[in-house]
Amino acid sequence: MPDVNEVKALIEDPDAFGTFGRFTETPVEQMPTAMRAAFDFMIQLRGGVPGPHKIWAANPTLLQTIAPTGAYFQTDSTLSKAEIEIATCVVCGHWGAAYACFEHEKIAEVLGKLDPHKVQALIAGLPTSFDDPRQQVVYELATTLAAARVVPLGLFRRVRDLLGDAGITDVTVLMGWFSAVSLTLMAYDVPSNAIGLDQ
Numbered sequence: 289m290p291d292v293n294e295v296k297a298l299i300e301d302p303d304a305f306g307t308f309g310r311f312t313e314t315p316v317e318q319m320p321t322a323m324r325a326a327f328d329f330m331i332q333l334r335g336g337v338p339g340p341h342k343i344w345a346a347n348p349t350l351l352q353t354i355a356p357t358g359a360y361f362q363t364d365s366t367l368s369k370a371e372i373e374i375a376t377c378v379v380c381g382h383w384g385a386a387y388a389c390f391e392h393e394k395i396a397e398v399l400g401k402l403d404p405h406k407v408q409a410l411i412a413g414l415p416t417s418f419d420d421p422r423q424q425v426v427y428e429l430a431t432t433l434a435a436a437r438v439v440p441l442g443l444f445r446r447v448r449d450l451l452g453d454a455g456i457t458d459v460t461v462l463m464g465w466f467s468a469v470s471l472t473l474m475a476y477d478v479p480s481n482a483i484g485l486d487q
Contacts, residue, residue: 309387309478311343313485322348333359339387340472342484357465365462366454371426372462373400374418377410378430379463383470390480422450429459 306312314320319327326348330337333355337345341358344351361372373396380388389411396407409416410427418424425447432439447456 306476308342308482308484309473309476311346311476311478313342314345315485319345326351330355334362339391339478340469343472343476354468357461358469361458361462361465365458366451367426367458367462368422370396370400370402370420371423371459373402373407374410374423374426375430375459375462376466377407378427378434379466380470381411381413382434383467383474385470385473385478386480387473387478387482388466388470425450426459429456430463433460433463 314323316324316327323345326345327337329352330341330345334341341351341355344354361367365372367375373392376392377389377396380392393407393411396402396410397404400407406416406418408414416427418427425443428443429439429447432443444456447459451459
């Protein structure tokens with residue numbers, strides 16, 4: 289059994305902590321060429337390097353490949369901002385990524401204009417409902433998929449009637465996207481109040 293000093297040394301290990309959870313960001317002026325190009329690509333694409341993109345910058349090719357998917361949901365999705373945030377809060381809550389849940393609780397309320405009690409239920413995995421039929425089917429599809437359940441034919445037909453195939457694929461890919469976001473943040477133990485480098 290390790291003694292108290294050994295445990296303390298493990299807890300205080302500087303390699304266990306970085307600037308963004310466990311991840312240590314590279315300051316812009318010290319970035320290798322490929323990383324700097326990916327960083328600049330993100331600035332042009334999104335106006336900044338948000339959340340997990342800070343971590344993905346360590347793999348510049350991946351960042352430049354995956355980032356346009358997230359940007360698509362910012363500007364071109366067939367889903368409304370409220371619908372996007374319903375699915376996002378369901379999947380972030382499913383994975384329990386502290387940073388993503390914290391950020392999207394605020395985003396869902398402010399930009400998605402969703403009732404705070406409903407947002408809290410989405411993240412906590414508690415039942416809720418929506419008066420808007422599109423929001424309701426997004427919620428039903430997202431919670432079904434997050435629970436790894438079969439999508440019943442009747443639900444599928446209701447979703448397709450309201451969202452079309454483009455909307456169904458938007459919900460499913462969005463959930464895959466935010467699974468990648470959540471798993472990245474969890475692997476690096478990024479806390480809800482993480483800030484990272486100011487760059």
